Amino acid sequence: MREMLTGGPLDVLTGDYLAELTMLILGRDRLRDPRLGYARTFLRQLEECLGEAHDRGVRIVTNAGGLNPAGLADAIRELSGRVGVPVRVAQVTGDALPLPEGALTANAYLGGAGIAACLRGGADVVVTGRVTDAALVTGPAVWHFGWEPGDLDRLAGAVAAGHVLECGTQATGGNYSFFTGHDVRHPGFPVAEIGADGSAVITKHDGTGGVVDIGTVTAQLLYETGPARYAGPDVTTRLDTVRLTEEGPGRVRISGVRGEPPPPTLKAGVSRIGGWRNEVVFVLTGLDIEAKAALVREQVEDAFGPARPARVRWELVRTDRADADSEECASALLRLVVRDGDREAVGRAVSGAAIELALGSYPGFHVTAPPGKGAPYGVFDAVYVDQDAVEQVAVLPDGERLVVPAPARTSALAPVATPALPDPLPGGGEVRRVPLGRVAGARSGDKGGDVNVGVWVRTDTAWRWLAHALTVERFQELLPETRGLVVSRHVLPNLRALNFVVEGLLGEGVAAQERFDAQGKGVGEWLRCRTVEVPEGVLGPP
Numbered sequence: 419m420r421e422m423l424t425g426g427p428l429d430v431l432t433g434d435y436l437a438e439l440t441m442l443i444l445g446r447d448r449l450r451d452p453r454l455g456y457a458r459t460f461l462r463q464l465e466e467c468l469g470e471a472h473d474r475g476v477r478i479v480t481n482a483g484g485l486n487p488a489g490l491a492d493a494i495r496e497l498s499g500r501v502g503v504p505v506r507v508a509q510v511t512g513d514a515l516p517l518p519e520g521a522l523t524a525n526a527y528l529g530g531a532g533i534a535a536c537l538r539g540g541a542d543v544v545v546t547g548r549v550t551d552a553a554l555v556t557g558p559a560v561w562h563f564g565w566e567p568g569d570l571d572r573l574a575g576a577v578a579a580g581h582v583l584e585c586g587t588q589a590t591g592g593n594y595s596f597f598t599g600h601d602v603r604h605p606g607f608p609v610a611e612i613g614a615d616g617s618a619v620i621t622k623h624d625g626t627g628g629v630v631d632i633g634t635v636t637a638q639l640l641y642e643t644g645p646a647r648y649a650g651p652d653v654t655t656r657l658d659t660v661r662l663t664e665e666g667p668g669r670v671r672i673s674g675v676r677g678e679p680p681p682p683t684l685k686a687g688v689s690r691i692g693g694w695r696n697e698v699v700f701v702l703t704g705l706d707i708e709a710k711a712a713l714v715r716e717q718v719e720d721a722f723g724p725a726r727p728a729r730v731r732w733e734l735v736r737t738d739r740a741d742a743d744s745e746e747c748a749s750a751l752l753r754l755v756v757r758d759g760d761r762e763a764v765g766r767a768v769s770g771a772a773i774e775l776a777l778g779s780y781p782g783f784h785v786t787a788p789p790g791k792g793a794p795y796g797v798f799d800a801v802y803v804d805q806d807a808v809e810q811v812a813v814l815p816d817g818e819r820l821v822v823p824a825p826a827r828t829s830a831l832a833p834v835a836t837p838a839l840p841d842p843l844p845g846g847g848e849v850r851r852v853p854l855g856r857v858a859g860a861r862s863g864d865k866g867g868d869v870n871v872g873v874w875v876r877t878d879t880a881w882r883w884l885a886h887a888l889t890v891e892r893f894q895e896l897l898p899e900t901r902g903l904v905v906s907r908h909v910l911p912n913l914r915a916l917n918f919v920v921e922g923l924l925g926e927g928v929a930a931q932e933r934f935d936a937q938g939k940g941v942g943e944w945l946r947c948r949t950v951e952v953p954e955g956v957l958g959p960p
Contacts, residue, residue, distance in 0.1 A: 805828065
């Protein structure tokens, strides 16, 4: 926060503190203490930076209110008095839904209209509960430019800018496939210079590290999206209309974004405790790795007997190398994850089954850590509610409560027709077998139990190859774990990109920790390391 405030000019500083897993954590916090439920990290940052923001006239908009925006607003007022910095605080409420049976949290994703109302009411700091990540940008843009709900193209442009900003340094070289071409040891945070027409320039403060180019912005636009119609509470943004142009070093313009009326429903997230979970990681060293894994697996399964947990998952990770010159490089990991509705079934029953074998199993038996008693795990479900079923309220600094009306015009989502593909490259030329990442970048992320994998290339020639070469069938061949799952492909020619959505790869979502990579963040890099045949003309010089 201090880096952004002191590094260059800003009108509004936004902060995104919420994720699916965060909501579950905040729900558990609030069970222990009803006064909690907001992101306390934000409050600690604000204590250091409130004076700086006040002196510079920077407004702050954040969703750090989580499950208790009113509680965070009160805490900011208390902080204001304690540090002697006057601040006008407003909050947006209305996202909380009636809790279904067994749920910890249930919150609709609101848009930016409530934020805009708070800023019009004179707020210096606006805190919200669950809003879309992009709403932190659409709200200030609506306030600043006076846009109306019918200004769909302008709103869609702000959504695109907000989606780029939402993950911070992922837009400035962090988590970037081509990171070796830049110094990304300390990337600066992104800035969006938004125009009255909804276009925006993505950049960063002068003198900061990292990089902003078409690749970094493309990667972030693809992150955690799906079809070309990107639905939101303010507007449905057509990602297939986004155009990117470099305006100079560290400056990328987003333009041409078209918007359509939002859908008649709002997405809502419901989190609940799914049961109890435990994990044991066995270390298998040296020779006969497969045989060692088979032995201990059979012994543990026998030891479970009738008390076997409801769900048992084994995963052998071959991190070992032959004739290794260190013990760690000679070792593989066998991961056992168990789940059950009964805590006892994943506690002593598992630790006993695993550890009591220590002297009578495979040679070199040891584990990475002793198994514990088991811990609760969460489940995230996405549901949809009518826009009219939610009453968004802007609570202004003077206490006035403004009900924010739902959009007057909505439109049900419909599939986008697959755009025409570029002409394929002529066949018959020389090809080389190389990792896909030699040509393409990728960015992957989670949405509940699903994973999206955005893949893009940097030249028109490479696009002519990728658009025809990376079909759904080829994608599933390269990533065998996706076979048997529903995979959809979405084509975005303006970005030279394909976006794949894999349904159910993460099971019940990140909070359930179903997989080694519980959020699917590495799936794109897994795809990039797979070898494919690429025409010499696409590869260019080595």
